[in-house]
Amino acid sequence: GAGVSQSPRYKVAKRGQDVALRCDPISGHVSLFWYQQALGQGPEFLTYFQNEAQLDKSGLPSDRFFAERPEGSVSTLKIQRTQQEDSAVYLCASSLDLMTEGVQETQYFGPGTRLLVL
Amino acid sequence: DAKTTQPNSMESNEEEPVHLPCNHSTISGTDYIHWYRQLPSQGPEYVIHGLTSNVNNRMASLAIAEDRKSSTLILHRATLRDAAVYYCILRGGTSYGKLTFGQGTILTVHP
Numbered sequence: 360g361a362g363v364s365q366s367p368r369y370k371v372a373k374r375g376q377d378v379a380l381r382c383d384p385i386s387g388h389v390s391l392f393w394y395q396q397a398l399g400q401g402p403e404f405l406t407y408f409q410n411e412a413q414l415d416k417s418g419l420p421s422d423r424f425f426a427e428r429p430e431g432s433v434s435t436l437k438i439q440r441t442q443q444e445d446s447a448v449y450l451c452a453s454s455l456d457l458m459t460e461g462v463q464e465t466q467y468f469g470p471g472t473r474l475l476v477l
Numbered sequence: 478d479a480k481t482t483q484p485n486s487m488e489s490n491e492e493e494p495v496h497l498p499c500n501h502s503t504i505s506g507t508d509y510i511h512w513y514r515q516l517p518s519q520g521p522e523y524v525i526h527g528l529t530s531n532v533n534n535r536m537a538s539l540a541i542a543e544d545r546k547s548s549t550l551i552l553h554r555a556t557l558r559d560a561a562v563y564y565c566i567l568r569g570g571t572s573y574g575k576l577t578f579g580q581g582t583i584l585t586v587h588p
Contacts, residue, residue: 401578402576403578468521
């Protein structure tokens with residue numbers, strides 16, 4: 360079946376531009392996560408949705424970062440006024456339903472969007 | 478969140494077993510031990526998880542020490558496709574579902 364997809368796969372932005380990164384989770388998956396991965400580092404948590412509700416945004420590095428999932432399916436991560444330090448791979452992951460399996464639930468990751476800010 | 482410690486890198490030859498260690502001395506009683514791996518230019522993928530007993534699946538085996546302060550991911554016959562970064566992650570308590578990745582272990586497999 361189809362996995363998690365992300366678009367675009369690569370994005371080059373000039374400093375100060377706004378960018379929007381899209382995530383299509385696995386159909387029927389209730390939980391959705393965004394992670395940021397800097398070069399040579401492990402992914403770091405940004406934010407979490409349960410359906411359309413954003414339950415945790417504690418990992419968003421600044422108020423320039425905004426995520427939404429208005430219909431509980433597709434999610435968009437928006438970065439306003441991009442800075443060079445925003446250059447990273449942005450990963451999206453989905454899982455069936457944390458409320459039933461909790462910390463045993465497997466997360467399925469997309470291939471990521473590689474963002475380069477010049 | 479409880480922390481894990483892994484070697485930065487390991488090497489193996491193709492078709493030989495690989496034992497990837499992970500130390501988690503501050504693990505709590507409700508923490509599950511999860512392993513994910515990340516192949517080059519891909520997102521992480523789930524490998525295996527366990528709580529107290531050893532676990533086996535089609536990808537790997539997980540051996541958990543009796544005191545749960547360490548665990549070992551075992552790849553029984555490494556292939557070139559197993560070359561990846563392997564992450565040992567504890568999940569439990571207030572962390573609900575988010576994954577806290579460390580640096581992981583870079584596994585190199587030689588033909």
